[in-house]
Amino acid sequence: MMDKKLLSLLVCPVSKAPLEYREETQELVCKASGLAYPIRDGIPVMLETEARQLTADEKLEK
Template sequence: MIDSKLLSILVCPVSKAPLDYNEQNQELVCKASGLAYPIRDGIPVMLENEARQLSAEEKLG
């Protein structure tokens, strides 16, 4: 679980857009940039080179 206050201030380092929390995958998702940032040991890893590309289906959904 990620703190709601932390989520409200974090933005995507690429697009500067807000992030959505995906609890199932433990990721912070940015649809604007098409990237998902992992959360490891409760800490968001906000590095572009650590993020994964969203699939076309994920971008739409």
């Protein structure tokens, strides 16, 4: 579970856009940059080198 207060403070380090928490994959997703940042042991890893590219289908998800 991601703390909503923390989520409201975090932005994508690449695009500076807001992030969306996806519980099923334990990631913070930025549709603007097309990147998904992993959450490891409850800690968001906000490094571009650790992020993965979203698939075309993931970019269309809510």
